[in-house]
Amino acid sequence: MLTALPTSNGDTTQKTSMNNLRIAWLLTSAFYYWHPMLSYFAKQFPQMKAFSANWRGYAPGFEDSFAVEIVGERKIISLTKAETGYGNNFTYLPLNIVGRLLKFKPQVIFSNSFGIWTLLALLFKAIGRWKVVIAYEGSSPSVDYRNSLPRLALRRTMVAAADACITNSRAGQAYLTEVLNAKAEKVFVHPYEVPAADSLVGQVTDTPPQLASLQEPIFLFVGGIVPRKGLQCLLDACMILQEKDCDRYTLLVVGEGKQREELETLTQEKGLGDRVRWIGRVDYSQLGAYFAKADVFVLPTLEDTWGMVVLEAMVLGKPILCSKWAGASELIIEGDNGYCFDPYEPEKLAQLMCCFINDSNLATSMGEKSQQIMAKYTPEAAAQFFESSKLFCDERIRSINFFA
Numbered sequence: 001m002l003t004a005l006p007t008s009n010g011d012t013t014q015k016t017s018m019n020n021l022r023i024a025w026l027l028t029s030a031f032y033y034w035h036p037m038l039s040y041f042a043k044q045f046p047q048m049k050a051f052s053a054n055w056r057g058y059a060p061g062f063e064d065s066f067a068v069e070i071v072g073e074r075k076i077i078s079l080t081k082a083e084t085g086y087g088n089n090f091t092y093l094p095l096n097i098v099g100r101l102l103k104f105k106p107q108v109i110f111s112n113s114f115g116i117w118t119l120l121a122l123l124f125k126a127i128g129r130w131k132v133v134i135a136y137e138g139s140s141p142s143v144d145y146r147n148s149l150p151r152l153a154l155r156r157t158m159v160a161a162a163d164a165c166i167t168n169s170r171a172g173q174a175y176l177t178e179v180l181n182a183k184a185e186k187v188f189v190h191p192y193e194v195p196a197a198d199s200l201v202g203q204v205t206d207t208p209p210q211l212a213s214l215q216e217p218i219f220l221f222v223g224g225i226v227p228r229k230g231l232q233c234l235l236d237a238c239m240i241l242q243e244k245d246c247d248r249y250t251l252l253v254v255g256e257g258k259q260r261e262e263l264e265t266l267t268q269e270k271g272l273g274d275r276v277r278w279i280g281r282v283d284y285s286q287l288g289a290y291f292a293k294a295d296v297f298v299l300p301t302l303e304d305t306w307g308m309v310v311l312e313a314m315v316l317g318k319p320i321l322c323s324k325w326a327g328a329s330e331l332i333i334e335g336d337n338g339y340c341f342d343p344y345e346p347e348k349l350a351q352l353m354c355c356f357i358n359d360s361n362l363a364t365s366m367g368e369k370s371q372q373i374m375a376k377y378t379p380e381a382a383a384q385f386f387e388s389s390k391l392f393c394d395e396r397i398r399s400i401n402f403f404a
Helices: 031-043 099-105 116-123 151-162 168-180 197-201 231-243 258-270 285-295 308-315 329-331 348-359 362-374 379-388
Strands: 023-027 048-052 067-070 074-079 088-092 110-114 130-138 164-167 187-189 218-222 250-254 274-279 296-299 320-323 338-339
Touching: 023 031, 023 116, 031 048, 031 197, 031 274, 031 379, 048 099, 067 362, 074 338, 088 308, 099 218, 099 379, 110 116, 116 151, 130 151, 130 168, 168 187, 168 250, 168 329, 187 250, 197 308, 218 285, 218 308, 231 258, 231 338, 231 348, 250 285, 258 379, 296 348, 308 320, 308 329, 308 362, 320 329, 320 348, 348 362
Parallel strands: 023 048, 023 110, 048 067, 110 130, 130 164, 164 187, 218 250, 218 296, 250 274, 296 320, 320 338
Antiparallel strands: 074 088
């Protein structure tokens, strides 16, 4: 934990003074999975406030656990579309965030990614006398813009102006240091987008009727039914399993999207109607029931900077079959708590699924390993990481007289 820091007059200030820092989080979308970390962060730093342009209310169990201020609405403008990735998008955010920040007077700002709000926070650093930490979720082709010289030049300038960067993954760290030329000592790696089991299962009282009398083992997919999420690959693997007569299982598909009708029709045509159950959209507070019922979680994504659903499944004790194109694949220890695969190779995924179908004990042992791994990646640990790390001990951060 942090030790006492000296003030400008040489006196010793206790750790409680550090916790009086005014901290702002700039989140373009403060979705539910942010709330556990923000809640515990607010316990460490009570004068913290989250600013958001896309607010859906508090996650179950975290009502009013941190201060939030809604700043207008965001608009996502699609510049070019990509079937297998995020595409090239521009996110418009309300410019009045500057006035809100000047009124709040934060001493440290954590700003999500390289959008307008991060740029404005950096431009007004001297006026607001605040420090800026860029939070980069993780690295992936569509969001890294490695082939866009103008974007890279702007991001390198922003990284140079920032006081520090944080990221969930080693891939994110490599991008920040090797591509954007961030100084290694300014980049801190620790999963900070992490779930709380209570928020997933705390509201579940009854088992949904769709989960009765299912052939085990049960594989679970949760996500948007769009090409980027790779559900087509998972269904291709199911077809291969059918050809090999390894079809004693159920696949639950939780989510909605433009591909659903097409893929649901495909499963019927290929004789997978009894194996694949289409659940549709499920409220976040009810997801726990589906995670609890499942034996194995599958994320076949073609591109994900992080993949929060992987961590949600792990914290609830599930083994993972994870695409190598998900940032969260770094949490998979091959053969220990799951396996990674290339979604463009459904034969490999089918082989891995068959391992769980043929060995009823495999899911249990690997699920226990998942929980053991997640024991060190809790919301509390994320908040403590911020508090105890060099983010607040580095000279760049300490140079402002926080305690005047």
